[in-house]
Amino acid sequence: MSTATRVYVARIAGIPVFDPNGDQVGRTRDAVARERTGTLAPRIIGLVAEMPLRRRIFLPIGRITAIEADAVMLGTGTLNLRRFEKRPGELLVLEELLDRRVTVAASGTSATVVDVAMESDRLGDWSLTRVAVREYTGRLTRRGHLRQLEWSEVRGLSGHADQQGTAGMLALFQDMRPADLANALQDLDESRRFEVAAALDDERLADVLEELPEQDQIGILAALNPERAADVLEEMNPDDAADLLAELPAGEQEALLELMEPAEATPVRQLLAHPEGTAGSVMTSEPVIMAPDNTVAEALARIREPQLAPAVAAQVFVARPPMATPTGRYLGMVFFQRLLREPPSALLGGILDSDIDPLEPAAPLAEITQRMATYNLVAWPVVDAQDRLVGAVTVDDVLDHLLPRDWRDREHAGAADE
Structure with a gap:
């Protein structure tokens, strides 16, 4: 491993992963930990990396020779390119802990997780050891205090989250291309996906919806209130908005069109009038x-x-x-x-x-x-x-x-x- 023995997971999300020849093979997206009994902190078993063509794979921690601020280095050997799937008893650190509402054990104060550190011991084993949290002060004019605590000093890190915000996830996704962000959303569980999608601004969400499969588009649109859904449809390209609306029942389709501004709804209506599979149905109505x-x-x-x-x-x-x-x-x-x-x-x-x-x-x-x-x-x-x-x-x-x-x-x- 590298000389760095403590790494905050959110800080390495998105950095490139290189093989021994110096060729980039992907980018880090999360860390995988295995939960342990009692008060023992979860042990890190590997990282999740995103490869070309939107494939997430698992990188065993033993294959990683260095974790730096701007790169992860792999040792020799063959990578298993099978798509990563989380197993029972495993924890995706960023997806499941970032923005989680927790309690500081000593004071009983509510706080939000803003990052989690993984640390190696003398044998080279990595565990989650420290948690960076922002405490709630109860004052509207001040941000909460940022504190670093031992894993054992924070309650609510295990099990299903009662409350989980979106600020940290949005910060991780800030510089992603819409297609990559759509890809990341697909990896979240359904409720978390809807929460993060709803927290995006209208234009960003419109760009992401255009890159998602139809069932995810429909699910996210249905999770929004109708007025917000209409605003997002207005930000989409008319042909993409028409494709999405075409998948909805006629009554829902018309209700959303009525909520859209007439100038935005008109080209969408024109596209919907053409039979599927024709030039009129697939064209963009806003060329130069x-x-x-x-x-x-x-x-x-x-x-x-x-x-x-x-x-x-x-x-x-x-x-x-x-x-x-x-x-x-x-x-x-x-x-x-x-x-x-x-x-x-x-x-x-x-x-x-x-x-x-x-x-x-x-x-x-x-x-x-x-x-x-x-x-x-x-x-x-x-x-x-x-x-x-x-x-x-x-x-x-x-x-x-x-x-x-x-x-x-x-x-x-x-x-x-x-």
């Missing part, structure tokens, strides 16, 4: 749309906006006013590579690519994928019978509908890999 008299410089500024997905920002669709879908007459598209080659003052109307025949809203998925594969495009315009642009099908929309419906499900992924 500009007028023919806009300049190259204006177009480049538009596609640089950070909230745009790469597939959406890869081209600009040009149409007559109005610019919101359904637009005026669709004229053509300009790829971002062409924008880079033209003078900033050039007008979009003069550099259009109008040779690409748009899709009709009723075009089936097979036709869409064939066209994209033939012409190597990442987005395709969709127009109605009046030649108005109503949306664009992007490559990520197509992939979402070509893959099995449960491709985001961790259980499905784990079974497929084994």
